[in-house]
Amino acid sequence: MKKFENDCLKFLLKMVSTPSLSKQEKAVSKLVAKEMKHLGYDSVKTDKLGSVVGRIGNGKKKILYDAHIDTVGVADIKRWKTNPFKAVYKNGVVYGRGSCDDKGCVASMVYSGALIKKLGLLGNFTLYVSASAQEEVAEGYGIDYVLKNLGFRPDCVIIGEPSNLKIVRGHKGRAELKVTAVGKACHASVPEEGENAIYNAIPLVKNIDLLNKKYTRLKQSELGNPVISVTQIGAENASTNTIPDNCSFYIDRRTVEGETAKKVENEIKKICGKRAKTEYIKKFFKAWILPKNHSLLKSAVLSYKKAGLANKSWRAGSKNPEVVLWPFCTNGSFTMGEKHIPSIGFGPGEEKYAHTSNEQIRFKDILKSIKFYSAFPLTFSEKS
Ligand SMILES: [Zn+2]
Numbered sequence: 001m002k003k004f005e006n007d008c009l010k011f012l013l014k015m016v017s018t019p020s021l022s023k024q025e026k027a028v029s030k031l032v033a034k035e036m037k038h039l040g041y042d043s044v045k046t047d048k049l050g051s052v053v054g055r056i057g058n059g060k061k062k063i064l065y066d067a068h069i070d071t072v073g074v075a076d077i078k079r080w081k082t083n084p085f086k087a088v089y090k091n092g093v094v095y096g097r098g099s100c101d102d103k104g105c106v107a108s109m110v111y112s113g114a115l116i117k118k119l120g121l122l123g124n125f126t127l128y129v130s131a132s133a134q135e136e137v138a139e140g141y142g143i144d145y146v147l148k149n150l151g152f153r154p155d156c157v158i159i160g161e162p163s164n165l166k167i168v169r170g171h172k173g174r175a176e177l178k179v180t181a182v183g184k185a186c187h188a189s190v191p192e193e194g195e196n197a198i199y200n201a202i203p204l205v206k207n208i209d210l211l212n213k214k215y216t217r218l219k220q221s222e223l224g225n226p227v228i229s230v231t232q233i234g235a236e237n238a239s240t241n242t243i244p245d246n247c248s249f250y251i252d253r254r255t256v257e258g259e260t261a262k263k264v265e266n267e268i269k270k271i272c273g274k275r276a277k278t279e280y281i282k283k284f285f286k287a288w289i290l291p292k293n294h295s296l297l298k299s300a301v302l303s304y305k306k307a308g309l310a311n312k313s314w315r316a317g318s319k320n321p322e323v324v325l326w327p328f329c330t331n332g333s334f335t336m337g338e339k340h341i342p343s344i345g346f347g348p349g350e351e352k353y354a355h356t357s358n359e360q361i362r363f364k365d366i367l368k369s370i371k372f373y374s375a376f377p378l379t380f381s382e383k384s
Pocket of ligand 1: 068101135161
């Protein structure tokens with residue numbers, strides 16, 4: 001097993017040292033395809049966005065694993081203790097951009113396919129491991145394309161994103177909108193001849209805050225309450241001595257299950273009035289939640305136990321895995337939110353390290369997640 005573990009570590013280090021900002025995944029996608037072929041995947045395909053899908057087995061139950069290969073950029077390199085694009089392995093921890101979000105999960109999923117073959121954990125299932133592109137710019141975009149190319153609906157999906165080895169059964173959705181208040185431009189020396197769009201925007205911004213306060217008083221759904229915030233504001237103006245005729249502010253809206261794009265837009269339009277223009281600047285990402293008694297969840301819990309992750313040695317007194325909700329949005333918004341394919345989340349790594357400087361992941365957690373990912377397909381195919 002030592003060689004297997006070392007190979008997996010080497011693969012992860014290579015991926016982290018290969019920058020792959022969204023829409024620039026080509027090099028890393030080649031690396032993943034090469035590794036899958038080397039590990040004996042039954043087929044490996046790369047689509048035009050750069051997502052790689054490897055197949056193991058040929059059975060009835062179709063299982064899709066998905067983790068994304070793109071990463072966010074680096075805002076302030078001075079905050080990093082190591083070069084973010086040169087992986088460092090020290091005291092059991094891998095450092096570098098993408099180590100936690102989401103290349104650790106990619107390595108785990110890719111290697112679980114290899115372990116399934118190695119240990120003969122094959123059954124009446126086909127496992128597809130997707131290392132998908134462009135998740136960071138638009139959750140669902142890369143995976144949508146992957147599903148279209150597969151040409152069928154999988155029986156279930158596991159989203160590999162950092163969950164600190166907890167099982168995840170849903171998360172809020174999100175939307176980004178822009179509201180533009182209008183006015184009439186004129187010289188700032190005679191403001192009464194125009195209409196200041198900034199002054200028109202301010203009460204609307206306050207209304208958004210009031211709407212958020214209203215949400216906090218709503219009866220809580222399992223995912224919590226809807227949340228709405230203004231995150232940026234500005235006027236496009238010819239000069240600083242002109243009264244602006246436009247003022248736009250940006251809204252981040254977190255949704256709960258059942259909320260639609262239209263509902264979200266209408267609520268904002270209602271409080272911003274007809275004179276302001278409300279528009280989506282990012283697609284609407286749906287919230288989703290898998291029912292507590294869903295058979296997929298049962299299979300996941302059983303796989304977790306089979307993988308030995310519920311042993312005392314791992315966490316004293318904890319026999320069952322923790323089942324939680326993710327605070328952030330993932331490709332699950334598409335697979336379960338849009339397409340209603342039963343999905344769960346599971347992955348190594350702590351979400352607090354995602355998108356931050358000194359991003360990191362414990363390698364032993366990757367090994368644990370490989371056990372889970374390799375125990376799952378057989379369990380799922382036998383149970384459901
Ligand atoms: Zn991610």
